[in-house]
Amino acid sequence: MERERERKEKEKKREKDKKREKNMKNVLHNAKNVIYRSGMLNVYSEYYLRCKLLSCKLKQRFNILVPGTVLWLSTYNCNFYCKHCEANAGDTHVPELSTKEICDVITELRKMNVKMFSITGGEPLVRKDIFQVIQHVIDSGMEYGIASNGYLVTKFEEEFRKMRPYDYFTSIDGLERTNDEIRGVKGAFRRNLEALEFFKSIGVKHRLVNTVVLPNNIEQLPELKKVIMNSATTFWRLSVPIPVGRAKDNDKMSLNNEQLKYLFDFVIDTSKEFDIELSDEAGYLGCQSLKLRSRPFFCGAGLTKCYIMPDGEVLGCSIFYDNEFSEGNIRNKSFKEIWQTGFSRFRNPQCADEKCMSCKHIKSCQGGCWGMRSGNKHCYKDIWEKNIDCANS
Ligand SMILES: C[S@@+](CC[C@H](N)C(=O)[O-])C[C@H]1O[C@@H](n2cnc3c(N)ncnc32)[C@H](O)[C@@H]1O
Ligand code: SF4
Ligand code: SF4
Numbered sequence: 001m002e003r004e005r006e007r008k009e010k011e012k013k014r015e016k017d018k019k020r021e022k023n024m025k026n027v028l029h030n031a032k033n034v035i036y037r038s039g040m041l042n043v044y045s046e047y048y049l050r051c052k053l054l055s056c057k058l059k060q061r062f063n064i065l066v067p068g069t070v071l072w073l074s075t076y077n078c079n080f081y082c083k084h085c086e087a088n089a090g091d092t093h094v095p096e097l098s099t100k101e102i103c104d105v106i107t108e109l110r111k112m113n114v115k116m117f118s119i120t121g122g123e124p125l126v127r128k129d130i131f132q133v134i135q136h137v138i139d140s141g142m143e144y145g146i147a148s149n150g151y152l153v154t155k156f157e158e159e160f161r162k163m164r165p166y167d168y169f170t171s172i173d174g175l176e177r178t179n180d181e182i183r184g185v186k187g188a189f190r191r192n193l194e195a196l197e198f199f200k201s202i203g204v205k206h207r208l209v210n211t212v213v214l215p216n217n218i219e220q221l222p223e224l225k226k227v228i229m230n231s232a233t234t235f236w237r238l239s240v241p242i243p244v245g246r247a248k249d250n251d252k253m254s255l256n257n258e259q260l261k262y263l264f265d266f267v268i269d270t271s272k273e274f275d276i277e278l279s280d281e282a283g284y285l286g287c288q289s290l291k292l293r294s295r296p297f298f299c300g301a302g303l304t305k306c307y308i309m310p311d312g313e314v315l316g317c318s319i320f321y322d323n324e325f326s327e328g329n330i331r332n333k334s335f336k337e338i339w340q341t342g343f344s345r346f347r348n349p350q351c352a353d354e355k356c357m358s359c360k361h362i363k364s365c366q367g368g369c370w371g372m373r374s375g376n377k378h379c380y381k382d383i384w385e386k387n388i389d390c391a392n393s
Contacts, residue, residue: 022273045289046364048296053349056303060347067339069305070114072102073318074130075122076310080149081184082173084212084253086245086371087321089122094311099129101331103136105308108335110140116166120147120318122310131159138163145169145206150192151185157198167206168199174217175224182217193231200232208235210279215252218259221266229274238267239279243375244321254375260383267292281319283368284361288384299369302327302346306339314338316346319371355379 059065075096078089106117117137124130125148137144147169153160173182176189199207209228213221221238228236240255240263247253255263263278268291270276278285278292280299289296301316306327308314313326314335327342351357351367359365361381368378 025274026272042287045286045296048289049284049298049364049366052298053303057347063340065303065339066113067305068114068300069116069118070109070308071118071120071305071318072308073121073310074102074119074124074133075127077126078121078123078149079126079151079185080123080188082171082246083182083184084173084214084241084245084247086242086247086319087122088245092122092310094309096310097308097312097330099132101312102133102308105330105335106133106136106140106142110142112336112339115142116145117142118145118147120169123149123152125152125156131156131163134159134163147171148195149183149188150195151188153195153198154191160199161202164202165199165204167208168196168204169208169210170195171210171212172224172228173212173214175220175227178217178220182214193227196232206235207233208237209233210237210239212239212241213255213259213263214241215255215259218255218262221263225270225274234275236270236274236276237279238263238276240282240372240377242281242319242369242371243377244319244371248375254377257383260380264288264292264383281369281372282380283372283378284365285380286361286364286384288387297365297368299346299366301370302343306343308335314342316343317370319369320374353378 056065073087076087076089076092076094078085078087081090109117119130119134121127124146127133134144134146143166144163145167146165150170170192171183172189172192173179179189180186196207196209209231211217211224217224225236240260241247241253243249243254267276267278268288271291277294280293280297282292284297285292299317306314306316307318308330309318309326312329312331313323314328314330315325316327325345328338330338349366351362351373353367353373356362356365356367356379359381367373368380372378
């Protein structure tokens with residue numbers, strides 16, 4: 001009896017908290033709208049990228065530019081075979097860094113005062129020494145984040161309890177059947193939701209779900225929203241498909257303007273009730289920037305972040321998956337030297353796209369995301385410029 005009463009009271013309190021949170025979000029949303037109408041946020045969006053770039057350049061000049069986050073593609077191996085995988089993951093095709101090689105870089109990163117080490121892949125949890133590396137990150141005094149498809153989390157609960165990540169990033173690409181079909185493994189959806197619950201239970205505060213929005217899952221967004229909101233997710237990121245890896249030159253993996261418009265509206269609508277954003281790869285979003293994301297577009301590649309690829313090549317962004325864009329390899333140069341002498345393509349960016357060169361937004365946009373540009377999918381101006389909020393911008 002007593003227990004039942006306690007349970008009901010807890011339930012009531014949870015409902016009340018949820019309602020309060022929803023009201024708060026609505027108040028914030030309305031306040032943001034008022035500021036929007038004043039045009040102030042448009043100015044902020046317009047100048048954001050220029051200011052960030054300038055601040056990074058000044059830091060570089062005084063030799064104090066340090067990446068806030070270094071991301072490590074720990075492997076190209078994967079226990080999944082997602083149809084759209086940007087990394088073309090499955091079996092690895094390069095000689096991957098050894099435990100010692102990556103641990104030496106981690107020691108060097110700490111000396112440079114890098115604060116965050118994010119581990120992605122491929123699937124990090126198939127790397128046999130992954131917890132040895134993670135332990136070294138923690139011992140070095142850095143925070144770590146991990147991106148995983150979630151399938152093997154149960155196997156490593158004890159390790160994660162001991163070595164708790166700062167954030168957990170995972171992927172759900174549709175409702176159960178669609179997700180499992182896209183990701184190539186039955187049970188992927190269910191196990192992923194369980195993994196999110198596990199990370200919640202051990203006190204990981206940031207639990208992000210990424211959904212790549214594709215022509216064959218876009219209609220499921222309203223239903224998926226219910227699933228996400230009832231799960232242990234704290235943040236939902238909706239990604240536009242990047243035309244690289246297995247999604248390269250594949251029209252079935254790209255959204256048309258009508259679908260993109262729907263996606264924009266869906267994100268704006270959902271943001272009234274849940275923490276949600278459109279991925280950075282969608283680039284500059286003009287007057288709609290702050291409705292679709294918490295901050296305007298800025299590509300931090302080679303400025304605030306960089307990637308160490310499985311074979312030790314250092315790239316501003318992994319999205320090229322092409323050593324032509326490598327700034328050096330940690331097997332034959334120190335990370336510090338690569339960081340201090342490379343990345344001029346990002347630090348002095350010149351967008352060569354003809355359409356961009358004559359566009360009035362070039363300074364705020366810089367031609368958007370490099371990966372999207374490689375497949376000519378980088379400009380969303382046709383969608384946001386027609387929006388009513390852009391009338392005065
Ligand atoms: C490469 S995965 C690595 C981490 C892990 N294996 C996973 O799937 O979560 C990182 C994220 O990129 C997403 N992704 C893969 N291919 C993509 C593409 N072509 N366009 C946009 N996002 C993509 C995945 O769905 C995942 O959320
Ligand atoms: S998206 Fe992630 S889970 Fe899917 S194949 Fe690529 S690396 Fe593996
Ligand atoms: S044309 Fe180029 S610079 Fe202009 S908004 Fe589009 S992507 Fe950005």
